[in-house]
Amino acid sequence: MVAEDFKDFKLKPMKCELNYLSKSDGSAILAQGETVVLASVNGPLDIKITSQSMEKATLEVLFSAKGGKPNVSDRFKESVIRQTCETAILGCLYPRTGITVTIQELEDFGGLLTCAVNCTCLALLNSGLSMKHVVAAVGCALDDSGNLVLEPTYDQIQSAAATMHFVFDSRAKTLVTGFTTGIFSEGAYDEALERCRAASDLVFDFYREVVATYCKVIG
């Protein structure tokens, strides 16, 4: 399967503002379609001796939903984002320190987790922490008739047979994180992976665009 086959896709319009919060070392607010997420990064910080690590920085990720009591799905999102960030951040440069990433959901119209991963990446870029590569998350859904829908809406997710989310790195476009729900065939998974990989280019282009506009102000 060749990536050039799927050139007819479009992602939801993305809108981003960096430095949204004045107290954090880095912050970003990202809207992907109607889903909006706010992320802040603080670090490297001085932390308790018990949680310090000799080899690398201790990464702490907090995901906070808009309202209601904290629940298990928030913890799941935290662990996905933490594992993704751990591969991206060059933690060995900051031993015995802590890095705190806080994510606040503002609107959820589907694709909350992919938006949160992308927003966290932008906040990390803004904070100036050293990173091996940037990451881009893309999600897709498999509907009942076996068609793949890139970046599904809230209703499409509810009626989908399966949803798949992939996170790619910027250098070799290798898969960093993948998580799925529902039942699907191996072929569908491979197709979804290739399509999302091709679509991740658009996200990386968007990152470049955002960073370029902000660099103009500095320079």
Next chain:
Amino acid sequence: MKETQISNSEKTFVQKIIAGGHRLDGRIYSETRNLQIAFGSDYGSCMVSLGETKVLAQVSCEVVQPKQIRPNEGIIFINVDISPMAAPQFEANRQTDHTVNLNRLLEKCYKDSKCIDLESLCIVVEEKVWSLRVDVKILNHEGNLIECASIATLAALAHFKRPDVTRVGDKVIIHSIAEKDPIPTVLYHYPVCLTYAIFGSDILLSDPSYIEEAVCMCTFEEGSAGGGLLVVGMNQYKEPCLLDLTGAAIHNVNIVHKAILSASEKGKSVVDVLKKAIISDDTLRLKRVKINYADIITTEHKQSLIKKDISICLKNYNANDINPESDVEMDDDVQIVEPSKYDVVPTLPKTAELKVKAEKSAWIEISSEEDD
């Protein structure tokens, strides 16, 4: 991470300029920062920013069994969450004195002032009532959290609409928003908390910034009157609902009176702004315009250190007065310096004086080795 301590020089400087009638950000004593209210796509979701302080509030509701002593009243629950997003010194999922204090003040202001019609939240007496939960999330802490959080809570409560219910025999049917129009919460009055920082014995600063809050709470060595933070809860009818003092005892009785008078004016203006925001949001929703937090993302605000984002400025200084073109040409301007009207003239030993210029200025020599 531990909170960064404020240095002595910062403390003395802030105290000195405030005693001299100035504030770090160029405001006058009674001036508040810019208030902005943005609503989300759901009912009862709003983000309030007071200057750079930002608070998100979300109201949610569920049907629960009422309390036994109040069988016909709904329940309201306020939960304040200060995450490390607000400032690095806050720890995640940990109740600190700050959180508890903020939560208690909001409860006092909204539960104890009885501004919400709890009886209208009753569905079946002794069996089913609505329970409203207000989640207040602090996004950015740049001082005066109480005022910002209270405006956010009030805006969220006033904006919130709960689903309609119908009773069929013993059954209660909850209609979704698409089926039946939701019902707004009944508010008898709109109380807001306004914060004043007390400096010395008679200076009142409204809407203190982070550094002003910290400086007014710290103790002074020279035995002068200590300051404190005075929170006044005031509704739109100019009735006080809450008074709270943190810090040193007040030396001057008039200061409370002065704060209440000022709060009554300010409280009304805040409620007016809030009501106007809710009405304009309602009319937009009636026109089926989609309202979303994505609207607050702008491209104007790019770097936290440019122009309008300068947090410290002179009293008569407006960052917007400078247009970007003149900034670029600054270097050229330097060369066309107008000749000075004054001239430096040596007078007494080791001193010089400014005198109206007679001719072109030239270098002068002041001998410093002269004997007295």
